Amino acid sequence: MTPVPESLFENLRLELRRGCLTLAVLAQLRKEHYGYTLRKTLAERGLAIDESTLYPLLRRLESQGLLVSEWREEDKRNKRFYRLSAEGERMLGMLLAEWNAINTSVENIL
DSSP, rough: OOOOOHHHHHHEEEHHHHHHHHHHHHHTSSSEEEEHHHHHHHHTOOOOHHHHHHHHHHHHHTTTTTTEEEEEETTTTEEEEEEEOOHHHHHHHHHHHHHHHHHHHHHHOO
């Protein structure tokens, strides 16, 4: 059997993670977070995410109307806090239903 090239595995792994990260970020932002605490909470739950991935994702989700953010001072520092918008809450519900259906199908296949 020919070994799988590491670069191929890495590309497919990243593709698999991409959608999962979006779902995890939306789910976590049912409660307000700023970037650092969001990143820390996701990592504590087993889903590490680099800053270079997280912040562009947050900006994209906000531009799509799924998140709202505001700058506030906390501990004498300005921090940008994110949370789901009403549209984001609706989208999260739809994505969770889709996730559960896909997960059930894949489990049945495996």
